[in-house]
Every structure is written in C-alpha cells, then in structure tokens.
Amino acid sequence: MDKNYALLEATLAEKIDASRIITDEPRRLAYGTDASFYRLIPRIVLRLKSLDEVIFATASCRELSIPFTYRAAGTSLSGQAVSDSVLITLTDDWRAHEILDNGDKIHLLPGVIGADANRYLAPFQRKIGPDPASINTCKIGGIAANNASGMCCGTAQNSYHTVEHMTVLFADGTLLDTADDKSISAFKSSRPDLVEGLVNLHHQIQSDPALADRIRHKYRLKNTTGYALNALLDFDEPIEIIKHLMIGSEGTLGFIANITYNTVIEHPHKASTLVVFPDANTASLAVTTLASLPVAAVEMMDGRALKSVAEKPGMPSFIRKCTLENTALLIEVRATQSEELSSHIDQVTQALQGFAISEFVPFTEDPGIVATLWGIRKGLFPAVGAVRETGTTVIIEDVAFPIEKLAEGVEALHALFDKYGYREAIIFGHALEGNLHFVFTQGFDSQGEIERYGAFMDDVAELVAVRFGGSLKAEHGTGRNMAPYVELEWGRDGYALMQAIKKLFDPEAC
Numbered sequence: 001m002d003k004n005y006a007l008l009e010a011t012l013a014e015k016i017d018a019s020r021i022i023t024d025e026p027r028r029l030a031y032g033t034d035a036s037f038y039r040l041i042p043r044i045v046l047r048l049k050s051l052d053e054v055i056f057a058t059a060s061c062r063e064l065s066i067p068f069t070y071r072a073a074g075t076s077l078s079g080q081a082v083s084d085s086v087l088i089t090l091t092d093d094w095r096a097h098e099i100l101d102n103g104d105k106i107h108l109l110p111g112v113i114g115a116d117a118n119r120y121l122a123p124f125q126r127k128i129g130p131d132p133a134s135i136n137t138c139k140i141g142g143i144a145a146n147n148a149s150g151m152c153c154g155t156a157q158n159s160y161h162t163v164e165h166m167t168v169l170f171a172d173g174t175l176l177d178t179a180d181d182k183s184i185s186a187f188k189s190s191r192p193d194l195v196e197g198l199v200n201l202h203h204q205i206q207s208d209p210a211l212a213d214r215i216r217h218k219y220r221l222k223n224t225t226g227y228a229l230n231a232l233l234d235f236d237e238p239i240e241i242i243k244h245l246m247i248g249s250e251g252t253l254g255f256i257a258n259i260t261y262n263t264v265i266e267h268p269h270k271a272s273t274l275v276v277f278p279d280a281n282t283a284s285l286a287v288t289t290l291a292s293l294p295v296a297a298v299e300m301m302d303g304r305a306l307k308s309v310a311e312k313p314g315m316p317s318f319i320r321k322c323t324l325e326n327t328a329l330l331i332e333v334r335a336t337q338s339e340e341l342s343s344h345i346d347q348v349t350q351a352l353q354g355f356a357i358s359e360f361v362p363f364t365e366d367p368g369i370v371a372t373l374w375g376i377r378k379g380l381f382p383a384v385g386a387v388r389e390t391g392t393t394v395i396i397e398d399v400a401f402p403i404e405k406l407a408e409g410v411e412a413l414h415a416l417f418d419k420y421g422y423r424e425a426i427i428f429g430h431a432l433e434g435n436l437h438f439v440f441t442q443g444f445d446s447q448g449e450i451e452r453y454g455a456f457m458d459d460v461a462e463l464v465a466v467r468f469g470g471s472l473k474a475e476h477g478t479g480r481n482m483a484p485y486v487e488l489e490w491g492r493d494g495y496a497l498m499q500a501i502k503k504l505f506d507p508e509a510c
C-alpha cells in the first residue's frame, strides 16, 4: 500500500501544485482531527482549487483503490471528516455565491461559510434554512452533506427541504447539474444503472408498508442516521431522489460541487423568555403545548445544565437556586411586524399560564437581556469542557425522541448517566423536535474507560432507537460514531436499503 501512496503522490503532482499536496508529518497530524474525539492521521492531504482538480484527484485515487474523504470546515462531531488515507480539502477559491430571484434563492460553492451566506442574504431579509450553532465556521459543503440544522430550522427548513439544485460529481467521474436539462439527459444516458436502480428502490419501498411507515416516522422526528431514505419515498423522479439522497450523505455518495438553496425569511422582530419548571415532566408537557403555537425556538435545559453555568458572570441570580429536578425552556418568538410579535407573545404567555412555573424572565426584546438568556444556552457545551479532567475529551451526543416521550427520555438518560458514573453529564436541546444533546467527559487512556464508554453507548442506542423509536443522530450526522448502530436503528431491511443505495452510487466500493 505504501507503494500505492507513493504512486498516487507522483500522479497528483502532474497536475496539482506541490504546495497543495501535503505529506509532511506535522501538518498531517494537524489535519488528523475534526471536532469529534477521533484522530486519524491522513497519509496525504490535498488542498484543491477547482472541480477539475477534484475530478483528477478522485480518479487518481480510484485507479489505485485508495479511499478518500472530503472535508469542508472539519467541524463535524461524529468523526465523518477524518481519514487515515487521503483527505480532500478545498482552498478559498470555493467561496463564490450568486443571489437569485431577489434573495429567494442563493447559489453557493461548497467552501462558503454558512454565516457569510446569511450576510449576503441579509439585505433581502432572507437567510439559508439550516442554522447549525457552528454557522460562523462551518461551510456549505458540510452543512448540506451532514443535513445540519439548529435551534430554529426544525425539519421544515433543513437542506433536504430547501435544496433547489446541485452539481454532483459521482464516484465514477460522471457529473450531474440538476439545473441543466442537457446535463440531466447526458447523465441519464451514461448512468442508466443508477437511474433505474433508484426507481426500483422507490417501488420496493412503496410495496413494503411496514418499512414505508418506519421511514415516515423517522423523518417526522429529526434524523440523520444513515442515508436519507425519505428521498425514496417522497420522490419518484430519479433526479429528485439523487438530489435529496446527497443531502446527509456525508461525502460517501459523491462530491457536492455547488448547491442552490431556496432561502427562508429572516424576521426583523424577535423576543425571548426563559421559563423554569419544577421538573422535566412539566417542561415536556409545556413543549407539546408550545408545538402548536407560533414559536421559532424552544430550547430545553435540564437542572444539571443550569447548575453548570450558574456561577458564570451575568447569570440571573435565581439560576443558582435551581435544583437538579428543575428544567428550563428558553423560548423565542419571531415576526415580520411588531404587532404580530405582540400577538405571538400573548399566545405563548397565555398558554404557559396553565403550567406550574418555578422562576421566569418575562418576554423581552431588550438585546442585552436576550443576549444574556441565550448566553446561558450557548455556554452549556463549553461549561462541561471547562470542568473536564486533564486527558479527557468532551463528547456531545445528539438524539431525538418522539416529542410525546420527551420527559421519559430525559429521565431514562439521567438514569444511564447515574449507572455509568457520568456525574458531569448535562442535557439540553431543541425541544420542539424532541432533539436532545447530552454532553459528558470521557477518557480513552485505559481499557476500563474504553469499555465504560462502549457499554454506555450500547445502552444509549438500545434506549433511544429500540425502546423509544427515536433517532440516534438527529442533526450531527452518523459518522464513525453511530455507524455501528445504524442497523439497530433502521432494522435489517432499512440497513439493506442503505447498502443498496451505496452500491448503486459507487459499485466499485462494495
């Protein structure tokens, strides 16, 4: 294999500038991590500046049967942007954009940072739908390939639901621009195997009501475990199926060379309130009520999470008095007009009057107070990092429960933290979608710690995917982290379908 890497390096040097073929040890080490806890040292890192270079590099790898992994900003949390083979990254030449239809659409190259896309759209009071908390750093290629989402986008405004067009480079070197009829017809004649194969899979699901129901259930929740099987149910036209399967495919079905998004409205009027409930059960019941009201975001924080930030400067004083049983909801409403905002505030305030409330900060538009309230939520992940023991890493998991089982889910996760001694573990997340993140610290320097983590994750998988019928990854992508549990979550038939998809897109890899 060493010989193959040497051969590959020589081949690449024929067309790619040597300064962008990285093989020295210090830089390979530096490229060996994404934002997850995995470290894989790539043999070669490429910094590619054009689609021609990507076509050439991937064809060269394929000829020598050398695997490669794409990376955009490398902020993935599940280990999907690391490689011990060839790591393909992009130079700053991939940051172009074009505003279309007065801001209703935006055409983006995969190297555009998410927040930059929103900056371009701001004059039109529009933004891209996906809103990961990492938007100031992460890039469009990674946002689309992970189907990333966040506090407000829910399932309705993620990349799957807002993609208009894309250009894809497939494993065999064929290209498809879904906005171009000529490209579509050339693609259909060059890849009849893929086109017909996907249509067959579409029919296969339609004649299997149990699997079709499971797929519908999974995507009523947030779900990024494995491939987007809903694409085979939602569409019968093969180009639409391909476009939507690419979303969330984590670089394993092809390279996204550009994408056009339908944008969403950026509301000018916003107000937030923080409400602390006596326990998770009351908070979860409030979430089910809020789900039918005009709320933009409902972030849940358990008592352990509130305690983790209680001593931070600027926190409301009552946070210090919160117990481990308390559970808070941080609620945001948004509107185009201030009258509309007032009406949203009234509706939410009225609905919450039926619930026992321990403490609250009333709805406010004051930017200082709003920033403090959201500072509580944004400080949670770093707060666990700040108390970790030297040599441990911070892990964030990303599950989704059916919303009606949210309280039970929180309780069951707390029981698992206690069982495995994760005393520092906290829970927070996007309550409207039942999407909970839990953060804990973990060492990997002894067999005992590795086994503790393994047994804990086995129990988490059983709890979330089997007992509650939830998602093991709601928005962070499957990655190496959840790959061992995809079959557990989706069942043998769902998993076989994903294998069939991979085989159609990339026959040589199977």
Ligand SMILES: Cc1cc2nc3c(=O)[nH]c(=O)nc-3n(C[C@H](O)[C@H](O)[C@H](O)COP(=O)(O)OP(=O)(O)OC[C@H]3O[C@@H](n4cnc5c(N)ncnc54)[C@H](O)[C@@H]3O)c2cc1C
Pocket (backbone or CB within 6 Å): 034, 035, 069, 070, 071, 072, 073, 074, 075, 076, 077, 080, 081, 110, 131, 132, 133, 134, 137, 138, 139, 140, 141, 142, 143, 144, 145, 146, 147, 148, 149, 150, 151, 249, 250, 251, 252, 254, 255, 256, 257, 475, 476, 477
């Ligand atoms: C502090 C923090 C907060 C976060 N918050 C959120 C959150 O709120 N919501 C959320 O969903 N995620 C969140 N994430 C995870 C991550 O930031 C997002 O999933 C993000 O969209 C990844 O983008 P990236 O540019 O870093 O992609 P990368 O990590 O570089 O890549 C992601 C995946 O896309 C593939 N890929 C990259 N470019 C291409 C391409 N052009 N074609 C095909 N495949 C490609 C890669 O192979 C990889 O599998 C967070 C991460 C951190 C560190």
